[in-house]
Amino acid sequence: MSQRAIRRVCVVGGAGFIGGHFVDRLLASGATEQLTVYDNFSSGREWHLAAHTADARLKVIKGDVRDGEHLSAAAQRHDTLIHLASNPDIARAMTDPSVDFDQGTLLTHHVAEAARRGGVEMVLYASGSGVYGDLGHREAAEDHGPLVPVSTYGASKLAGEALLASYAAMFGIAARAFRFGNVVGPRQTHGVGFDFIRHLLDDPRRLRILGDGRQSKSYIHVDDVVEAVLHAAGLATEAFAVFNVATGDYVTVTEIAELAVEVAGLPAGGTQFLYSGGDRGWKGDVPVVRLNTDRIRALAGKTSAPRGRPCGTPWSPCWPTPVRGGSALDRGPQPPGCLPRPGRSAQRGVRPGRRPGAAPVAGRVPDPAGRRRRVRRTAPGWLRARRGDQSARCRPGQANPRRGR
Numbered sequence: 001m002s003q004r005a006i007r008r009v010c011v012v013g014g015a016g017f018i019g020g021h022f023v024d025r026l027l028a029s030g031a032t033e034q035l036t037v038y039d040n041f042s043s044g045r046e047w048h049l050a051a052h053t054a055d056a057r058l059k060v061i062k063g064d065v066r067d068g069e070h071l072s073a074a075a076q077r078h079d080t081l082i083h084l085a086s087n088p089d090i091a092r093a094m095t096d097p098s099v100d101f102d103q104g105t106l107l108t109h110h111v112a113e114a115a116r117r118g119g120v121e122m123v124l125y126a127s128g129s130g131v132y133g134d135l136g137h138r139e140a141a142e143d144h145g146p147l148v149p150v151s152t153y154g155a156s157k158l159a160g161e162a163l164l165a166s167y168a169a170m171f172g173i174a175a176r177a178f179r180f181g182n183v184v185g186p187r188q189t190h191g192v193g194f195d196f197i198r199h200l201l202d203d204p205r206r207l208r209i210l211g212d213g214r215q216s217k218s219y220i221h222v223d224d225v226v227e228a229v230l231h232a233a234g235l236a237t238e239a240f241a242v243f244n245v246a247t248g249d250y251v252t253v254t255e256i257a258e259l260a261v262e263v264a265g266l267p268a269g270g271t272q273f274l275y276s277g278g279d280r281g282w283k284g285d286v287p288v289v290r291l292n293t294d295r296i297r298a299l300a301g302k303t304s305a306p307r308g309r310p311c312g313t314p315w316s317p318c319w320p321t322p323v324r325g326g327s328a329l330d331r332g333p334q335p336p337g338c339l340p341r342p343g344r345s346a347q348r349g350v351r352p353g354r355r356p357g358a359a360p361v362a363g364r365v366p367d368p369a370g371r372r373r374r375v376r377r378t379a380p381g382w383l384r385a386r387r388g389d390q391s392a393r394c395r396p397g398q399a400n401p402r403r404g405r
Contacts, residue, residue, distance in 0.1 A: 004122065004174070004234050006080045008034040012065060012111055013084035015044025017189050018126065018222055022082055025226045027052050038074050040064045043088050048187055065107045068114065075118030080233070082124045083111045086156070088190060090130075091282045093152040104156030105163075112167045122174040124233050127161055129179050129246070129289050130154025141292040142179070142242045151284030161242065168240040176236055178229050181246030181291055185222030192253060193219075196260035204264065206272040210281030213254035213273065217289040218246040228296055235299050246291040 009026055013019045014037030026032045036059045037049060052058045063070045065085050075081055087093075087103035108125070115123050132140040133148040149155040157179075164175035188194050199207055228245045236243075254273070261271050280287040 005031065006122075006230065006233060007031060008078045009080045009082060010036040010038060010075050010078040010120070011082045011084065012038045012071070013044065013086070014082070015039035015041055015046065015048050015060075016084060016088075017048075017185075017187055018183055018225065019044065019082075019084045020048030020187055021185070021222045021226050022084070022229075023049060023052060023058070025223075025230065027055055027057060032057060034078070035059070036061060036074060036078065038063055038065070038071060039085075043189065045187075045189070065110050068110045071110055071114040072117040075114040075120055078118065079121045080124065081111065081115050081118075081120045081122070082126075082229075083108065083160075084126045085111075086126070087153065090151060090153045090284065093284060094282060097152055100152040100156040104153065105159040108156075108160035108163050112163050112173070115173050116167060116171050120173060122176070122233065123164055123167075124229055125160060125164055125175060125177045127157045127177045127179045127242075128154065129181060129244075129291055130286065131158040131161065131179060132286075132289075134286050134288075135290070136288055137290060139290040139292045140244070142244055142295055150286065153284065154286075165240040172239070175240045176229075176233055177240075177242045178225075178232070179242065179244045179246075179291065180225060181218035181220045181244075181289065183222050183225050184219050188222075193256050193260060196257055197264060200260055200264045200266065200271065204266050204271060206274055207257055207260070208274045208276070209253060209257055210276050211253065211278055211285070211287065212275055213252060213257065215253045215280060215285070215287040216250045218248075218250055218291060220245065220247050232296055232299060243296045244291040244293050245296060246293055248293060250290070 006026075009032065011019050011022050011026075014023055016039070019037070019039070023035065023037060026035050035057050038061045041062060049058070049060060061070075061074050063074065065071055085103075085107050087099050089099075092099050111123065114120070129140070130149055130151055131147050131154050132144060133150045133154065135144075147158055149158055161177045164173075164177060167173050168175045182191065184191060184193060196207060225245055228243070232241070232243050257273055258268075261268065
């Protein structure tokens with residue numbers, strides 16, 4: 001298995017929630033020689049990068065991805081470009097259908113051109129599960145087809161993948177597309193759990209929930225996303241490759257609401273849940289998402305270029321598939337200062353009346369194949385940590401766009 005070193009990196013959208021964690025991870029590695037953040041700071045935040053202002057390897061450029069000349073100049077002398085820039089508000093397309101083309105497909109075109117003109121060797125692209133459309137409880141593998149998105153957001157992500165595949169074939173730029181589940185973790189600025197906490201702090205008596213609360217999706221810690229992307233980037237050999245990046249477990253919106261009530265320190269049953277009705281939050285929302293991650297887990301045990309963390313650690317995507325009754329991702333030591341991982345089976349929530357962090361309670365949940373299996377039910381770390389994570393709250397003047405979850 002050939003290895004591809006990542007030494008000089010340009011992160012487009014590097015001041016955002018996920019981008020800031022890529023910056024943390026890359027600058028923690030001695031293999032990184034240069035790191036450029038290119039961001040217009042419309043949703044990104046300077047304080048996401050504050051810990052690295054003294055690092056001489058970091059260069060921050062404020063610019064718009066739609067400015068092709070500026071972006072191409074910024075991409076010069078980098079071997080890898082990580083493309084995270086996109087419309088953060090999926091539901092906005094209901095009133096502004098062009099937003100996903102203008103802030104999605106068009107941006108990816110400019111990124112691909114900047115990579116070609118700048119001599120970039122590899123592009124790592126943040127795609128999403130929306131490319132699969134509405135498959136119900138069917139588990140989607142990367143080779144599933146036809147791909148029929150039900151939202152303009154999903155369509156823009158799919159168009160971006162197609163653009164990068166063509167640039168890989170025509171111009172020799174290696175490209176990797178990563179179809180993320182719902183990403184959560186420290187410094188999160190939007191998302192269903194984040195929004196629930198904010199609303200409960202404003203009004204603990206009632207909580208508005210879009211849809212019927214039975215929407216069921218995978219939630220994955222941002223650190224695991226970063227590790228998965230960098231690991232696959234160093235090992236994949238194809239000119240263009242696609243990877244699902246998600247957990248193998250799922251949580252409903254109502255379960256997240258119950259967890260949010262507990263995290264906010266409110267009594268069980270004291271908050272009224274007000275459902276808007278219907279099986280989804282809005283047109284274009286996919287109520288049930290099931291992603292097959294066998295492809296990226298097949299890289300387990302294979303060593304990528306040195307990045308400062310050993311392959312196969314509990315916070316790495318190489319960690320073994322979870323066993324019955326628990327999650328392998330929950331086990332083992334974590335780097336100092338890291339929040340607890342959500343874990344594949346620890347994301348289902350807690351029963352009413354149980355405090356986060358209490359002893360696990362065995363529960364029975366159905367899986368997509370119709371079988372029933374036992375899992376542990378504990379509050380996920382990403383939500384449990386919210387009470388002490390001041391960065392989770394919006395700062396004065398900070399926008400909080402709702403992202404589809």
